[in-house]
Amino acid sequence: MWTTPGRILAIGFTLAMLGVLTAFATSTTVSNRQDALTTVLDHTEPLSFAAGQIYTKLSVADAAAATAFISGTEPQPVRQRYEQSITDATVAVTQASSGLTDEKMREVLGRINARVAVYTGLIETARTNNRAGNPVGSSYLSEASALMQDNILVDAQRLYEQTAAGVDAETSASTRVPAPVILVVGSTIVFGLFAHRWLARRTRRRVNLGLVAGGLAIAVMVIWVGTAVIISTAGSRQAKDTSAESLRVITNVAITAQQARADETLSLIRRGDEDARKKSYYQRMDTMAEQLDAYLSRKGAVDKDDLANAAQLLAKWRAADERINAYIAVGNYQAATQVALGTGEDDSTPAFDNLERALSDGLKASRTQLRTDIASARRVLSGTTVGGVALSLSAAVAVALGLWPRLNEYR
Amino acid sequence: MTGRGGSRGWAAVAVLLVAVLLVVTGCGSTSSPSGPPGLTLAPPTPAGMTELPPQRAPAPEPTEDCDLTASLRPFPTRAEAEAAVADIRARGRLIVGLDVGSNLFSFRDPVTGQITGFDVDLAAEVARDIFGNPNQVEYRILSSADRIAALQKKSVDIVVKTMTITCPRRKLVNFSTVYLYAYQRILAPRSSPIRQSSDLAGRRVCAARGTTSLERLQQISPTPIIVSVVTWADCLVALQQRQVEAVSTDDTILAGLMTQDPYLHIVGPSMNQEPYGIGINLHNTGLVRFVNGTLARIRADGTWNTLYRKWLTLLGPIPPPPAPRYLD
Numbered sequence: 121m122w123t124t125p126g127r128i129l130a131i132g133f134t135l136a137m138l139g140v141l142t143a144f145a146t147s148t149t150v151s152n153r154q155d156a157l158t159t160v161l162d163h164t165e166p167l168s169f170a171a172g173q174i175y176t177k178l179s180v181a182d183a184a185a186a187t188a189f190i191s192g193t194e195p196q197p198v199r200q201r202y203e204q205s206i207t208d209a210t211v212a213v214t215q216a217s218s219g220l221t222d223e224k225m226r227e228v229l230g231r232i233n234a235r236v237a238v239y240t241g242l243i244e245t246a247r248t249n250n251r252a253g254n255p256v257g258s259s260y261l262s263e264a265s266a267l268m269q270d271n272i273l274v275d276a277q278r279l280y281e282q283t284a285a286g287v288d289a290e291t292s293a294s295t296r297v298p299a300p301v302i303l304v305v306g307s308t309i310v311f312g313l314f315a316h317r318w319l320a321r322r323t324r325r326r327v328n329l330g331l332v333a334g335g336l337a338i339a340v341m342v343i344w345v346g347t348a349v350i351i352s353t354a355g356s357r358q359a360k361d362t363s364a365e366s367l368r369v370i371t372n373v374a375i376t377a378q379q380a381r382a383d384e385t386l387s388l389i390r391r392g393d394e395d396a397r398k399k400s401y402y403q404r405m406d407t408m409a410e411q412l413d414a415y416l417s418r419k420g421a422v423d424k425d426d427l428a429n430a431a432q433l434l435a436k437w438r439a440a441d442e443r444i445n446a447y448i449a450v451g452n453y454q455a456a457t458q459v460a461l462g463t464g465e466d467d468s469t470p471a472f473d474n475l476e477r478a479l480s481d482g483l484k485a486s487r488t489q490l491r492t493d494i495a496s497a498r499r500v501l502s503g504t505t506v507g508g509v510a511l512s513l514s515a516a517v518a519v520a521l522g523l524w525p526r527l528n529e530y531r
Numbered sequence: 532m533t534g535r536g537g538s539r540g541w542a543a544v545a546v547l548l549v550a551v552l553l554v555v556t557g558c559g560s561t562s563s564p565s566g567p568p569g570l571t572l573a574p575p576t577p578a579g580m581t582e583l584p585p586q587r588a589p590a591p592e593p594t595e596d597c598d599l600t601a602s603l604r605p606f607p608t609r610a611e612a613e614a615a616v617a618d619i620r621a622r623g624r625l626i627v628g629l630d631v632g633s634n635l636f637s638f639r640d641p642v643t644g645q646i647t648g649f650d651v652d653l654a655a656e657v658a659r660d661i662f663g664n665p666n667q668v669e670y671r672i673l674s675s676a677d678r679i680a681a682l683q684k685k686s687v688d689i690v691v692k693t694m695t696i697t698c699p700r701r702k703l704v705n706f707s708t709v710y711l712y713a714y715q716r717i718l719a720p721r722s723s724p725i726r727q728s729s730d731l732a733g734r735r736v737c738a739a740r741g742t743t744s745l746e747r748l749q750q751i752s753p754t755p756i757i758v759s760v761v762t763w764a765d766c767l768v769a770l771q772q773r774q775v776e777a778v779s780t781d782d783t784i785l786a787g788l789m790t791q792d793p794y795l796h797i798v799g800p801s802m803n804q805e806p807y808g809i810g811i812n813l814h815n816t817g818l819v820r821f822v823n824g825t826l827a828r829i830r831a832d833g834t835w836n837t838l839y840r841k842w843l844t845l846l847g848p849i850p851p852p853p854a855p856r857y858l859d
Contacts, residue, residue: 192641230570238575254791255638259577259764266578394672448672453631453639453646 124322125530131315132523135334138308139516142338145304146345146508150501153294153352157498160290161491167219168283169487172371173212174232175276176483179378181205182268185243186385189250189261191461206240216279225282228275235272239264258389265386269379277375284368291364294356294497298349305342312338312519323526330522334515341511348500355497363490366422369415370486373408373430374479380404381472384441388457394448401441409434422489426481433478437471444468576774577765582735583757586749597698600806602708603816604857605824612824615817616661619688625661627654628673628687628810633763634787635842636693646670649842650691653710653809656834657689660825679703682812689822690810693783695743705815706808707822708855710835713781714801715744720770720794725777727799731755737766737775744780747803767791781805786845806853827855 184202188194213233220226242264249257316331380401387397412430440459443466447456460468606612619625629637629650636650655665671687678690682704693713696706719725725734728751736755738745739762748757758775760766766778767788778785782797789795809826811819829835830852839849 227570231572234570234572238572242575249791250641253641255634255641256764256767256788256791257641259762259768262578262765263575263768267575453670 123530125527128319128523128527128530131318132520132527135308135312135315135331135519135523136516138304138311139334139338139512139519141304142301142308142341142515143509143512145301146341146512147505149298149301150345150349150505150508153349154498154501154505156290156294157352157356157494157501160287160494161498163219164283164286164290165491165494167216168280168287170212170216170219171276171280171283172367174209174216175273175280176371176374176378177205177209177212178236178268178272178276179375179382181209182265182273183378183381183385185246186261186265186382186389187461189246189258190385190388190457194247195461202243206236210236216283222282225279228279232272232275232279235267235275239267239272242267261389262386265382269382273375273379280371284364287364288360291356291360291494295353295360305338308338308515309335309342319523319526323529328522328526330518330520330524332522334518334522337511337515337518341508341515344511345504345508348504351500352497355493355500359490359493359497363422363486363493365418366415367483367486367490369411370427370479370482373411373415374476374483376404376408376411377472377475377479380408384444384468385460388444388448388453388460398445405434405438422482422486426478426485430475430478433471433475436466437468437475440466440468440471574772574774576772577760577768579761580765580769580774581759583759585754585756597701598856598858599696599698599701600709600808601856601858602706602808602823603819604859605827606820612821615821619661619818623662624667624669625654625658625689626669626671626687628671628678628681628690629654629692630672633693633784634790635845636783636787637691638787649711649838650693652838652841653829654689654691656829657809657822657825660821660828678810682810685812688811688818692810693781693807694810695805696808697743700810703813705811705813705819707811707819708826708857709806709808709853710826711783711807712850712853713783713805713807715747715780715803715805716782716785716797716801717777717779717799718766718770718785718788718795718797719777721796722794723776725798728779728802731777731779734777735775737769737778738780739763739766742780743803743805748779763788770795782846783807783843786843790845823855823857830855 181202184198184205188198188202191198210233213229213236217226217229217233220229242260246257246260246264249255249260312331312335316328316335319328319331320326383397383401383404387394387401409431412427412434416424416427416431444456444459447453447459458467463469606615613620629646631637631639631646633648633650635648637646637648639645640647651670654668658668659665661667671681673681673687673690673692678692678694679700681687682690690704694700694706695713696709700706717725717728717731725731731748731751732753732755734755735758736748737758737760738748740759745757745759748755758769760769763778763780763784766775766780769775770778770788771792778788779802782801785797789797809822811822829838835852836849
């Protein structure tokens with residue numbers, strides 16, 4: 121066995137096997153990554169987005185319902201806003217339900233769905249009573265809002281956080297260093313170099329064309345696939361650390377803004393819980409200011425332009441709210457309501473609307489960025505599977521062709 | 532499976548295995564039909580509703596340690612009366628403390644957004660006597676707990692807010708003569724068998740937190756299950772949503788709930804009499820006399836009857852205005 125031709129044969133066989141193994145390892149790793157990123161793009165991210173929509177749109181609906189209530193005869197745009205948010209939220213529930221596989225989360229979604237139906241019923245009861253001139257309408261509105269804030273939104277938040285964590289987990293799986301591939305490719309190269317040196321010494325031919333060609337093929341593959349994987353990994357990391365994080369922060373700020381608006385308008389219904397509402401309003405305003413500060417001071421925040429003047433809008437909104445407080449303190453309810461609902465320069469509504477628009481733009485930009493990052497992380501990998509296999513296998517063939525004449529010399 | 536050797540035994544075993552597998556998987560899929568999982572949710576309840584643990588309140592003090600309904604006599608002359616409200620007149624408006632959650636007494640009219648009601652009209656009569664104009668009034672919204680503090684801090688001139696005159700309160704603030712007597716009764720659906728307080732035993736009954744009505748319910752024997760809420764309007768919601776079977780408090784407040792739902796009626800004899808008075812700062816005796824003068828006027832000139840007819844006819848035929856009692 122350990123005659124020279126035997127050794128050449130063994131070396132050739134090992135090198136060929138390593139070539140095949142390299143082809144197998146690179147192709148599975150790369151295609152797994154592509155599959156994972158495809159799953160994120162087609163499944164996990166849309167699911168998380170749907171969950172975020174449920175959370176956001178239901179907050180919008182609750183704030184709109186309260187706003188409509190204190191305006192007496194509901195203004196048409198506010199009514200439309202409520203209806204559109206409920207439509208968006210329920211459509212998002214349908215989308216999310218087709219993507220959820222976790223039994224626990226399906227139950228959470230089931231609860232959300234069931235309670236939204238109850239919620240809309242309560243809102244209509246409040247509306248009808250208000251229209252009929254029955255003061256009990258405000259109690260129904262409070263009940264509806266408590267159901268939304270204490271139950272539905274809590275579930276929606278849980279669903280959103282869980283699905284967002286899913287996007288994170290699947291994206292970070294694509295940022296891991298592909299150790300097995302590196303090991304296989306490394307040993308192929310090392311063994312190839314060793315084989316070439318051994319052969320050169322044994323056969324007194326300095327260069328074996330087949331082995332050199334094989335080595336070149338492996339080198340091209342390493343550079344090509346390696347670069348692609350590195351770029352793809354960077355893309356995935358960017359998606360996870362920057363875009364997904366931005367999306368999450370903006371979603372949270374957007375929801376807090378809606379809840380603060382609900383607090384502001386519900387305090388004008390005056391059930392005796394005004395102090396608690398005010399406190400909650402200021403807490404939410406502080407939370408938003410903090411989150412926005414943190415967001416804008418981040419290096420990689422996706423959409424700073426839209427949110428650059430958000431702090432200013434928050435300050436404006438707070439100033440309007442202080443005017444509301446001042447009117448309430450002297451018992452001028454109508455003037456206070458006018459500030460909350462009015463569209464004048466210093467009223468609450470323009471500040472809130474502009475903030476909402478900025479956040480909604482930021483949300484869109486972050487989501488687009490997230491999907492672009494993931495899609496480009498996947499795109500750079502395209503072709504590398506086939507290319508890697510072709511190059512590895514041709515390396516194996518080249519080695520075989522290079523060794524064949526040497527082997528023949530011993531016949 | 533095995534092409535070689537022609538071993539029929541192995542082939543048979545394989546066929547048998549496959550058959551068993553098919554049967555097992557077939558059984559598995561039919562024995563557990565995957566329908567939607569059952570889900571039961573608690574019904575929606577008014578914000579802040581809680582069921583109180585069964586607990587009997589101590590019986591009320593048998594002897595009242597004060598002369599509950601006696602107040603100060605109005606000024607005999609117009610000049611003295613005007614001197615007593617000179618500072619209010621200089622300010623240009625009367626500051627009145629009330630709430631907006633008591634239908635028929637002080638509530639926000641959903642249509643106009645204005646605060647109206649029996650108490651609001653009463654305050655307007657006081658303003659009429661001060662300024663000759665019933666509209667020179669500024670409202671401060673007070674919660675029940677705040678009204679005494681507001682009077683003590685003088686952030687309001689008077690509190691007109693279905694405020695029951697009690698001896699402990701008399702030590703902290705002054706009261707006008709009684710302007711209305713209320714009686715604690717029961718509001719129940721017309722279809723309900725509840726007719727009196729003894730029928731409430733073991734049933735769920737609603738009351739607002741921190742009220743004397745709730746304490747009185749705890750004195751019923753055997754005790755009802757008491758469900759407490761934030762405002763009286765929440766009791767109406769709880770009743771309409773079938774979470775309680777009755778509401779018990781002053782008939783004046785019950786009437787305000789009843790107007791919003793034709794399927795309800797007020798039943799039972801009075802469980803307790805509640806004298807309503809206008810609250811004033813303890814040391815502002817001049818204003819007490821002035822307000823008593825206004826109350827004496829509206830009793831005499833028929834305004835009281837007009838107001839009662841405007842807001843409270845639901846409570847039955849118009850009673851005579853409560854007769855004033857004076858200390859001096």
